Amino acid sequence: MIEVDALNISYYLNKPITDNIAIYNIKNSSPLYPIIYWYILHNCEVGYNVYIKEDSLYQTPVNLEYFCTSFKKIDEVDGWVYYKKISKLLVENSRGLDEWTFGIPVGPNDASMLNILISRILKLGILKFEIILCGQPGVEFKYKDKVRIVGKDILNPLVHITKKKNIIAQEAKYKNLCILHDRVLLPCNFIQAIEELGDVFPIFSFQSIYIRDKLGLLLTRYSDYGYIDMNQLLLGNNNKFSNKLDYIDRSFFMFANPKRYNSNRYLTGSIYICKTKLWNQIKQDESLFWSEYEDIEFAIRCHKYGAPHIINPYSLTCSMRARSTLLEYGSIIYEDITGQKKFSKYNPLLAYILPQRSISDITLSSVINNYHIFLDIYNIQVSIGNLNNPIEKFRVIGNIIGSLEIVRTKEFAEKLYADINKYLINEQKLRSEEKKITDIICSNLSDKNLKILLLNHISQLRHQVYLSIFTKYYPSDEDDFKFNIHSLSLFFATKRLLLNRSLELKITSKNLSNTLRCFMEDINGS
The missing domain is CATH 3.30.110 (Translation Initiation Factor IF3)
Incomplete structure (x- = not known):
């Protein structure tokens, strides 16, 4: 059987x-x-x-x-x-794995990781390929002669990620399409893994990891294949997806088990691989922007259309940076093979003992500059201490919020929350949290209680403070972001990955070890 x-x-x-x-x-x-x-x-x-x-x-x-x-x-x-x-x-008419379009939505931020990703694509050994960037890359980008840039006119202050991905697919010359974010590092056995899966695939992604320490021993699954309780989508009288976002905010999410399938599963959007014609037939909904559950809407529509979202188990990708809200307190919730909810958490002792990499790719000097921009916008004078010290960071942000002159309007609340995330947290704002913050600022609380509540409700600050206990959150120099590569640590890292119950990999120890080494060498620039 x-x-x-x-x-x-x-x-x-x-x-x-x-x-x-x-x-x-x-x-x-x-x-x-x-x-x-x-x-x-x-x-x-x-x-x-x-x-x-x-x-x-x-x-x-x-x-x-x-x-x-x-x-x-x-x-x-x-x-x-x-x-x-x-x-x-449609997919049968696009058989063949010899030609590829790689598409990357980009912005004018630091291009260090984009450079690493482009370097990896160039080393994949694909003879017929193109690289499309949608958006204008940062000034540090050094592969302008290797890419085609489109969509420079997309200047909406909201991140119009759906439109960028659709433009990439429309501009693609080749029949195989890989759309990915600049933080995602492709495996060195990319083509071999796809050949293992076969040529008539629907829409798929790889499982992904994030590596916290310099030796590669603290690995966690990161943003690849999700599970959502769809019951909230049934609420409300309007069937339009964009009108259900508040309901989805209250839904239960976890990492989906790749061996299981139903319509509750979705690829998280870090990387999509499919035939170009298939994407152009379905497309993402451009009425949705980043953080509006656009990938969930896409998965639901693909399922109804007949194109399931699946995982390729023959390799994995690596995220070069992590959002604090996804790392949370070093734990993840995942689904096991029986469909039960399970928890996976770092060993805090290992996190203390092992040399840690910085989590953010934004340098400490850039972060300090962002703090000064915020202080200038709100006309505040606060001394800025060591932002890599968790207690000091919490104290500084507490002093900043305590010095704010609060205007109790929705417009002020939304702008303040956006600015806190942009300049103090240095991460994208969370739409699920924005309404709570707005309600707090527009409430009848005293200024003192309002500011205490505001400080305690910025979840990404709490996550960053917790994660900063174990490492410098922001790199002082590029070495804080790099790995110490040793054969012995690679051996144990490989074993830990193969035993990781939140992952379902079909890859040999040798190939997995080589893939991990390539990830580390690429990030180190060697």
């Missing part, structure tokens, strides 16, 4: 089907049915028949928009529906 899960379906089913085929009760018996149907219907040759019988009353994937034009219903007898495949599917 073969045990099939979402990670090995392609291994068993991604083979040419040169005969008529009967499919019985897959949708009614397995939540994996969208992926099973995907591979069967793509590998069925044109001209052959597909006989489907499902005990459930719901439509089969053949009736979904993606499949319906390639399959013609011929007859229905005793519950069996008889289809003939009359044309190739």
Whole structure:
């Protein structure tokens, strides 16, 4: 008996089907049915028949928009529906892994990580490829002769990430598309991992890690494949997704188990890999901006269209930086193979003992400059101490907030919260927190109690203070961000990754160790 899960379906089913085929009760018996149907219907040759019988009353994937034009219903007898495949599917017409478009949404910030990512792409060994940047990169960018820049006119103060990703796909010349953020480092076995998955993939990503310490022993899963409790999406009278954001804020999130599948799962948007024609057929919703759950909306629509979101288990990516809100207090919540909620947390003792890398890629001098900008905007005079000391950092921000002249209007509250995150926290604001902060500022509390409550409700500050206990949060120089690479530590790092219960990898120890070494060497610039 073969045990099939979402990670090995392609291994068993991604083979040419040169005969008529009967499919019985897959949708009614397995939540994996969208992926099973995907591979069967793509590998069925044109001209052959597909006989489907499902005990459930719901439509089969053949009736979904993606499949319906390639399959013609011929007859229905005793519950069996008889289809003939009359044309190739969209992804079938884009077979081949020899040509790639890599697209990166960028902004005018520091280009250090973008340079590392471009360097890695150039070393992948792909003969026919292009690199598209959507947006204007920072002044430190050094590969202008290797890329094509589009979308320079997207100047909205909100991060219009959906539009940037769609423009990349529209501009792409090649049939395979990889859209990723500049913090994501691709594995050195990128092409080999995709060849293992097969050529008729839907929309997929890799599992991702973030490495906290210089030896590579404190590794955590980071922003790849998510699970959301969809019950909140059923609330409200308006079906428009953008009107449900407040409900989604109250939803339960965790890392999804890549072996499982249902419509509650979504790729988090750090990296998307698919056929260019498939993306251009679906596209992301440009009415949504960054942090408006645009990737969840995209996953829901892709599922309904017939293109599931899955994980490629044959390698992984590495995030070069981390947001404090995702690292939280060094713990993550993930789903195990049975669907149960589990917790994974750093060993605090290891965090104290091991030499730590700085978490932010923004230098300490740049952060101090941002603090002075904030002080000038709000006409405040406060001395700035050592911002890498957690107690001192909390004291400084507390003094700044204590010195603010509060105006109890929604406009002031929204601007203040945006400025606190931009200049003091140096991270993107959280839309789920913005309304709470606005309510506090517009309340009838005394100034003193209002400011105490405001300070305690800035969650990213709490996370940064906690994480700063173990390391310098901001690098004083580039060495604070680099690794100390040793064969022995790589050996233990590889073992720890293979034993990590929040990850589901199908990669040998040797290949995984080599991938980790490449990540570290790329970040070190060696």
